[in-house]
Amino acid sequence: MAWQGIEGHDAVAADFARSHARGRVAGTYLFIGPAGVGKASFARQLAKAVTCRAPRAGLVACDSCASCVQAEAGSHPDIEIVRKPEDRATIPLEALIGDADHRLREGLCWRLLLRPVLGGRRVAIILDADHLSEEAANCLLKTLEEPPPDALIILVGTALERQLPTIRSRCQIVRFQPLSADAVVRVLSSEEPSATGDPGRLEACAAAAAGSLARARLLLDDELVAFRSRVFRTLGETPLRGVELARDVIAFVEAAGKEAPPRRARLRVALDFAVEFFRAALRRDAAGTLPTDAVLAAAVHDWRGDAERADGALAATLDALDAIERNANLTTLVDAWTAILEEPRLAHST
Numbered sequence: 001m002a003w004q005g006i007e008g009h010d011a012v013a014a015d016f017a018r019s020h021a022r023g024r025v026a027g028t029y030l031f032i033g034p035a036g037v038g039k040a041s042f043a044r045q046l047a048k049a050v051t052c053r054a055p056r057a058g059l060v061a062c063d064s065c066a067s068c069v070q071a072e073a074g075s076h077p078d079i080e081i082v083r084k085p086e087d088r089a090t091i092p093l094e095a096l097i098g099d100a101d102h103r104l105r106e107g108l109c110w111r112l113l114l115r116p117v118l119g120g121r122r123v124a125i126i127l128d129a130d131h132l133s134e135e136a137a138n139c140l141l142k143t144l145e146e147p148p149p150d151a152l153i154i155l156v157g158t159a160l161e162r163q164l165p166t167i168r169s170r171c172q173i174v175r176f177q178p179l180s181a182d183a184v185v186r187v188l189s190s191e192e193p194s195a196t197g198d199p200g201r202l203e204a205c206a207a208a209a210a211g212s213l214a215r216a217r218l219l220l221d222d223e224l225v226a227f228r229s230r231v232f233r234t235l236g237e238t239p240l241r242g243v244e245l246a247r248d249v250i251a252f253v254e255a256a257g258k259e260a261p262p263r264r265a266r267l268r269v270a271l272d273f274a275v276e277f278f279r280a281a282l283r284r285d286a287a288g289t290l291p292t293d294a295v296l297a298a299a300v301h302d303w304r305g306d307a308e309r310a311d312g313a314l315a316a317t318l319d320a321l322d323a324i325e326r327n328a329n330l331t332t333l334v335d336a337w338t339a340i341l342e343e344p345r346l347a348h349s350t
Helices: 010-021 039-051 066-073 134-145 181-191 193-197 199-208 213-218 222-235 242-254 260-287 294-302 307-325 330-341
Strands: 028-032 079-082 122-126 151-157 172-175
Touching (some): 039 066, 039 079, 039 122, 181 213, 199 294, 222 242, 222 260, 222 294, 242 330, 260 294, 307 330
Parallel strands (some): 028 172, 079 122
């Protein structure tokens, strides 16, 4: 049975259980792995288990003590969760050390110094650690290097390269792997009982999800699946029709309405599909392998580019994803991105 209902990371849970049994849980951890594989859920369940008053064997929370009840409700006084606001490009400094009028008298670093209310530990979870500004990260260094007694600090990110070296050096690294297709199907089946009548659809979602539950959930949306197919088909054509691609992507973004956060979220999805395509193209050129997802495999198989073009297009797409977080104008960003994909240095081979 999956540890505390979280699929795919039993080995990581077993390592924590052994450390806990020996009294050797470290003060600071950095969880690294692809988006959507359960790192944040694991961090929350770990916080619940280490603050539980009567944990069972294997570091499993009892789910009945006052600590567990409040952790499950998101109101535990000893568990702090910080994340990037939807309308901000980075985690704000005040979330860590208080605003200008309350420096070091509010914020996460200050609250970690307080004595636990319900148990013997305080736990801090910093989600979106990829988006710590350099200033905010530097404010964390002292706390990470010398955590308060019995404090547990967990940063959750996607790649080591996106963390400052000073952050990496002060944390124990815990790597999370993509989920298996079978694990993705099991979770989707439990979340969407109505979809179990079409097992082929669930398997197709799992194959296209690249081990990410977040992506698999998106792919249950027929509109999104159709858009994904169009993006792959357009990217695979020679020559690339950048104007058509830009028009399709902008229409997809604008369908989210006028509010900026959902529009940015939709553009991230669209660019993630392009990242998926160009990474698959790189693997095809380097190793001759095609993805298991039939739609992506067909588009990549017919693509006439080479590794150099795929690498340049991938870099341009990743730059565009970063620009979303810097609050760039989305229409201008899409136009610039498609124009770069059409540049002669990225032209398709013939």
